[in-house]
Amino acid sequence: RLPQSSGSGLPVWFASLDRAAECGDVAAAEELYERRRSEIPQKLDRMAINTVIKACANAGQVAAAERWFNRMKEEGVEPNPRTFGKIAKAAAKNGDIASAERWAARREKGYPMTVQEKEIMYLTLTEACAKAGDAARAEECVDRMARARLAPTLRVQNTVMDAYAQTGDHAAASRKLSQMVDARLEPDLVSFHAMLTAVAKAGHVKAAEKCFLSMRDSRLELDAPCYGVVMEAHAKAKDPRSVEMWMELMSTNSVSPNQVAYTIVISAWANTGNEAKATAWLRRLQQSGLQVGRVSYKAAMKASRKLTAKGAEDWLMELFKSNLAPGTVEYSLLIDNWVSGGDLNRAEKYVAEMQAEGLQPDAQAWRSLIRGHAQKGNLEAVRRWLGATGQAALQLDTSDYNEFLKACWRSKAPKPELAEEFFWDMIGARLRPNE
Numbered sequence: 232r233l234p235q236s237s238g239s240g241l242p243v244w245f246a247s248l249d250r251a252a253e254c255g256d257v258a259a260a261e262e263l264y265e266r267r268r269s270e271i272p273q274k275l276d277r278m279a280i281n282t283v284i285k286a287c288a289n290a291g292q293v294a295a296a297e298r299w300f301n302r303m304k305e306e307g308v309e310p311n312p313r314t315f316g317k318i319a320k321a322a323a324k325n326g327d328i329a330s331a332e333r334w335a336a337r338r339e340k341g342y343p344m345t346v347q348e349k350e351i352m353y354l355t356l357t358e359a360c361a362k363a364g365d366a367a368r369a370e371e372c373v374d375r376m377a378r379a380r381l382a383p384t385l386r387v388q389n390t391v392m393d394a395y396a397q398t399g400d401h402a403a404a405s406r407k408l409s410q411m412v413d414a415r416l417e418p419d420l421v422s423f424h425a426m427l428t429a430v431a432k433a434g435h436v437k438a439a440e441k442c443f444l445s446m447r448d449s450r451l452e453l454d455a456p457c458y459g460v461v462m463e464a465h466a467k468a469k470d471p472r473s474v475e476m477w478m479e480l481m482s483t484n485s486v487s488p489n490q491v492a493y494t495i496v497i498s499a500w501a502n503t504g505n506e507a508k509a510t511a512w513l514r515r516l517q518q519s520g521l522q523v524g525r526v527s528y529k530a531a532m533k534a535s536r537k538l539t540a541k542g543a544e545d546w547l548m549e550l551f552k553s554n555l556a557p558g559t560v561e562y563s564l565l566i567d568n569w570v571s572g573g574d575l576n577r578a579e580k581y582v583a584e585m586q587a588e589g590l591q592p593d594a595q596a597w598r599s600l601i602r603g604h605a606q607k608g609n610l611e612a613v614r615r616w617l618g619a620t621g622q623a624a625l626q627l628d629t630s631d632y633n634e635f636l637k638a639c640w641r642s643k644a645p646k647p648e649l650a651e652e653f654f655w656d657m658i659g660a661r662l663r664p665n666e
Contacts, residue, residue: 242267242270242275245275248264248279248282249282251263253289254286255291256286256290257292260283261283264279264283277303277314281313287318287321288320289320291325292321293322293325295321296317296318296322297318315337315338315341315342316338316351319334319335320358322359324358326363326364327359328360328365331355332359338352349381350381353376353381354384354386354390356372357369357372357387361390361393364398365394366397366398366400369391369394370391373391382414383416384416385416385417385422388407388422389419389421389425392407392408392421392426392429395425395429396426396428396432397432398432401430401432405426408423408426420446420451423446424456430442431463434467436461436468439460439461439464443461455481455487455488456491458486459491459492462478463495466498466499469503471502471503471508474495475500478492478495490521490522493513493515493516494526494527496512497531501531506531509530513531525555525556528549528553528561532560532561532564558590559585559591560593562590562596564596566582567596567599573603579600582600594626597620601613601631605638606641608641609638610649614649628662629663629665632653632654632657635653636653
């Protein structure tokens with residue numbers, strides 16, 4: 232039997248509830264609360280519900296947080312300032328500026344606030360604006376702080392910098408950096424990282440490199456995410472060799488690459504169709520001891536659209552061996568390749584397997600499967616799969632309809648009436664028939 236309370240006087244299971252809340256695991260927090268509800272002393276009711284709301288906040292689930300607030304009121308439990316603050320945080324994490332403003336206003340109206348609490352409130356509102364990608368509103372929060380006779384903190388200013396970084400507004404980010412220095416706020420690694428991201432997102436590769444070197448000369452401890460920003464800029468410029476060079480430079484400078492950095496290199500080579508290089512870097516990621524996620528496999532598989540069906544199937548098996556569930560991209564690749572190999576039955580087997588997992592092939596895989604049947608004159612299969620997917624969703628073009636029309640005379644019993652139907656579908660899709 233577990234002891235009923237910890238040294239703090241709280242039941243031992245409260246630690247598990249708080250762990251779930253810290254991780255943003257709303258389902259686990261709710262399940263634990265419901266299971267232990269009858270054991271909660273009345274004096275801890277508010278703390279317990281606030282901890283569930285904390286899980287909602289960390290997950291960015293504002294609707295769930297509001298639901299628990301209503302439940303708190305229904306059960307006669309009085310909320311406290313932390314309750315309102317956590318719901319505002321949930322809204323901020325979701326980029327819901329209006330809800331964050333509403334809950335922050337209720338917090339401010341209902342309870343006196345210290346200077347530190349006001350600073351936290353403005354930080355929350357700034358985070359909501361940054362998450363929504365609204366740099367102008369984030370800047371407005373800084374002005375509101377000044378009007379309230381509060382000096383904007385480094386965290387608030389960094390959050391505004393992050394908003395500029397998301398939109399690639401490097402000029403505004405640079406001005407903000409100067410304002411911070413003028414206000415005697417010493418920019419930190421987070422500030423310069425945002426500046427670097429803004430420059431890189433704007434597509435200025437050389438400027439991003441220059442910014443990186445300036446950060447190094449300022450004796451900042453540059454980490455893997457900083458290298459990753461420059462690598463991403465080179466990847467967007469379709470320069471995988473430079474991406475690889477920066478990856479090697481990271482190791483040379485005794486900075487341990489993270490999974491994101493490996494994935495950037497894999498994607499850079501995959502996007503140029505270099506399957507050998509993409510696969511080689513995936514193998515290096517596997518050997519690094521870092522966790523290999525679906526994103527890394529998906530990046531490598533992008534280079535594999537021209538793989539044999541067997542090769543694509545090997546990728547799928549590798550995902551299963553890594554205890555990773557294949558997703559739409561992986562299954563669709565496999566379907567596409569089996570159709571190209573002429574094995575429509577096997578392609579359909581994977582369609583069924585996907586649908587059993589609650590997934591659907593992407594448009595390219597659907598088109599490939601339907602065209603495959605059309606080329607073999609399997610008109611019933613063409614009609615069946617078109618009906619299952621909807622022609623509009625597939626964005627069919629003239630070449631697709633031409634295949635369907637050909638199928639009408641390829642079939643053992645020609646179907647002129649069906650050919651007419653396809654023809655008028657084509658006209659309805661505003662596609663111009665050719666000769």
